[in-house]
Every structure is written in C-alpha cells, then in structure tokens.
Amino acid sequence: MSAIRRRDTRPELALRRALHRKGLRCFVDRAPLREFPRRRADVVFPQTRIAVFVDGCFWHGCPEHTRPSRANARWWTAKLQGNVARDRETDARLVDAGWWGVRIWEHEPVEEAACGVSQALIKQVVQNGVRTAGKKGTSVFTQGKGANRIRVIVDNKTGNIITVTNG
Template structure:
C-alpha cells in the first residue's frame, strides 16, 4: 500500500495556494507599470513548450518568473518539511530541475529568463527587470568599417 503523500489538512491548505496573480506578482506588475513598462501576463513565451511565464516582454524577449521560496527551494528561505520529507524534497527538486530546463530552452531561443524570489522587494525586482528590458530593447549598432569616411 502506498503511503499518503500529504495529510488531508495539508492537501486542503496547499490547494488554496494561488499560482496566479499572487500578491507578490501584483506588486511587481504594479511597479513595472509605474515605471512605464507594458507587458503580457501568464503567457507561454515559446510555442510548443508548456511553460508559462508570469510576465512577458515579447519584443525584448524577456520572461519573468516569480518563484515562491518554498516551491522553488529558495537558498535563503527554503524549508524542508519533516512530514513526508522524501516526497517534498523530490517535488521541490523536480521544480528546480524544470526551472533550469525552462531557462535553458528560453536561452536557446534567444530569450532571457529573469527569476524573482517572492521575498524580494517589488521595487528592487522591478528596477532589475526594467534594466534588463531596456538593455534588450536597445538597437544594436552594426559597425561597417565605413564610419567617419566621406
């Protein structure tokens, strides 16, 4: 017989956890909007890849993921539950592996994944995202070797 992975109470509590439009996401989106940035929310940056970014800057090819400290194993705040510890360790490690795979797939397609931890200040995270988006939006100057010739 297979052991229960969680108690009914834990399962009920976890099912109430929002995966979209969390307070952290809303605060980050608000700060980005105040900075004059426009974006899409909860989109798949790559066709055929079932990974959804929380915030997407299409033309700049920047995908922002807001990661929860528990679910993604934050190096500062991660906790390992004592009950069903093997189940939870495997779950969180699978999440981390999927995150790394997502970042690699995006990079291969010319995108940049920006990861924001839920504990980060929305203002600081927005400034970091805004800087990256601005850098990726700048037109690249092509040098022809003919500059300065008349």
Template sequence: MRANRNRDTGPELRLRTAVHALGLRYRVSRRPLPELRRTADLVFTKAKVAVFVDGCYWHGCPEPAHFRPSQRNSEFWRDKIATNQERDQETGRLLREAGWVVIRVWEHENMAVAAARIADIVRGRGQDRPITSNAG
C-alpha cells in the same frame, strides 16, 4: 493545496504594479515559446524577456531563512521541489537557446528593486521606453 494559486499571487501582483509604475507594458501568464508548455509570469514579447516569480518553498530558495523543508512526508516534498528546480533550469536553458533573457525573482525580494532590474534589461534590449506625458 487548492488555495495555492498558479497566477496572480501576492508577490506577482506587487511586481507587476512596480513594473507598470516604471512605464513598462507586458503580457501576463504567457508561454514565451508556444511549443514549450511553460508559462512565464511576465512576458515582454518584443524584447524577448521572460520573468518568473518563484515562491521560496516551491522552488527551494537558497536562503535558509526563506526555505524550511517540510517535516511531514519530507521525501515526497524534497523530490517535488528538486523536480521543480530541474524544470526551472531546463526552462531557462530552452528559452536562452531561443534568444530569450530569463529573469527569476524570488518572492522575498524587494519588488521595486526587482522591477528596476527588469526595466534595465527590457530597455537595454530596445523595447518599452518609459511613458512620457505631453501635458504641460
């Protein structure tokens, strides 16, 4: 269990690289709402967009090929994952009530496609235009 990271996971790093390549800048591992003890993986503060990269096992991916329930101590893990899903839903609800857009990306998703989806939403909220070069 100690090897499980809570930030800078492989999927997060791939998504951050893809988002950064699109010219967007963001905060990493921040609380969108300081009073809410929940940390988003990428936060676009001015656009009020919070991005969460969810692991298929820890968050109970709905695609059967990506979520294989544990065979050992199965009741504990079933309850743990159900609690994670309830917390995810509550987090989304609280952020939306505060005017935030919540984006959830599964670890198995194509990160370039997810980054494009994030860029569309962030730019649609009027922030983070692509960086352009004046060279030439």
C-alpha cells in the same frame, strides 16, 4: 495543493504594479515558447523576448528560506527538487530560443525587482534594437511595434541612458 494560486499572487501583483508605474506594459501569465505551453511566465515582454518569473521561496527552493519538510520528507524533497530542475531546464530553453529569463524571489523588495526587470529590458533593446540617430548627439534604440514598442535614448558621449519609453 488545488488552493495554491497559479497567477495573481501578492508578489506578482506588486511587481506588475511597479512595472506599470515605470510605464512598462506587459503580458501576464503567458507561455513565452509556443512549444512548451505549460511553462508559463508571470510577466512577458514578447517584443524584447524577456520572460519574468516570480518564484515562491517554498516551491522553487530559495537558498535563503527553504527548510526541509518534516512530514513526508522524501516525497517533498523529490517534488521540490523536480521544480528546481524544471526551472533550470526552462531557463536553458529560453536562452536557446533567444529569450532572457529573469527570476525574482517573492521576498525581494518590489522596487529592486522592477529595476532589475527594466534594466534587462534596456539592455536587450540596446543590444538588439534598431539604432537611429537622435537629436544633439544621441542615439535612439527601438524594438517592437505599436503599444509593445520600447525606445531607449542614449547619450553618445557618455553612454548614459536619457529616457526609456514604452508604446
């Protein structure tokens, strides 16, 4: 198991590239909660309090792809159930601390996963960001500072999102 990568897996790199193409900048392999330094998210947006986990189908019990192990079945079943229980506990602790945990399966299409992450970011900024009046009937929601700042411009009449900028 020492050969299993903890970070920079192919699905994780693909997601990070897709997020970067969308103009979103993030932290990589970081613990969102300081009191749990070993529970590390693959992608973290600290200003909007969003932690993204790219879960492998085998290690995290994907309902689509998980198959029971033939060799040492009892040990593997306990190990994988423990992983799933730890994931649920991490999700609960994130929610208690005011974070959003976004879980993505490694088999999900990258662009769909990136859209899901960006939608979570937009929703979080609109719900918790600072609202100011924009130009010609728009509202600007801002959260964060400097390079981590995210701005969402919304049309007041329709509620549609006009633009999202990072930095």
